[in-house]
Amino acid sequence: DAMVIQNPRYQVTQFGKPVTLSCSQTLNHNVMYWYQQKSSQAPKLLFHYYDKDFNNEADTPDNFQSRRPNTSFCFLDIRSPGLGDAAMYLCATSREGLAGNEQFFGPGTRLTVL
Amino acid sequence: RKEVEQDPGPFNVPEGATVAFNCTYSNSASQSFFWYRQDCRKEPKLLMSVYSSGNEDGRFTAQLNRASQYISLLIRDSKLSDSATYLCVVNVGYNTDKLIFGTGTRLQVFP
Numbered sequence: 424d425a426m427v428i429q430n431p432r433y434q435v436t437q438f439g440k441p442v443t444l445s446c447s448q449t450l451n452h453n454v455m456y457w458y459q460q461k462s463s464q465a466p467k468l469l470f471h472y473y474d475k476d477f478n479n480e481a482d483t484p485d486n487f488q489s490r491r492p493n494t495s496f497c498f499l500d501i502r503s504p505g506l507g508d509a510a511m512y513l514c515a516t517s518r519e520g521l522a523g524n525e526q527f528f529g530p531g532t533r534l535t536v537l
Numbered sequence: 538r539k540e541v542e543q544d545p546g547p548f549n550v551p552e553g554a555t556v557a558f559n560c561t562y563s564n565s566a567s568q569s570f571f572w573y574r575q576d577c578r579k580e581p582k583l584l585m586s587v588y589s590s591g592n593e594d595g596r597f598t599a600q601l602n603r604a605s606q607y608i609s610l611l612i613r614d615s616k617l618s619d620s621a622t623y624l625c626v627v628n629v630g631y632n633t634d635k636l637i638f639g640t641g642t643r644l645q646v647f648p
Contacts, residue, residue, distance in 0.1 A: 454634055463545075463640070464640060465541075465624065465637075465638035465639055465640045465641065466581065466624075466638045467638075468635065468636070468637075471634075471635065511578075513580055513581075517634055519634060524569075524634060525571070525583045525586070526583075526634075526636060528580035528581050528582065529580060530579070530580050531579075531580050533578075
């Protein structure tokens, strides 16, 4: 089945230790998104790609970086995780062009910072 | 004013009840409207898109009022399996794929 896959599902890191979360998709969608969701809060968009064009949200901290080496894969790098970065990180995809298009979410990576 | 506002609930209803959720959005240029469902510790999944004419999918009915910038979701004959958080989602503005999520309304259906 076509889908969005995120690895790992659970990630534990230490304060300040870099971590990379990965996302892959078999939907062949050209738009990919990274969201951060904290408990009882709405998913918050960090950045997104139209193909290789990177779009950062104005309030996304510099501590968060992303790479998209090809259509299928996208990575979220957290350079120096703080306790406040503990959250669920959701990757999503959509097909560009029509504003009414659904976003398909991966199962998320739950990040714990010790 | 938040870009997308919802009553957080929780709404606690018995099986078989009808329940309605409301949502308001602030950007009058928004064109796309959705209800997503999110189960505890899971990813959001599309429940239904919301069209200007209103639309129905089984027990679920969505309505859009552009003049009032208001969206609603009606669930009839609630099932235990409907227990989840319902997220109101709106695209950011004209001709964009970016979405803004409400914080969600939590529904708990009890036997």
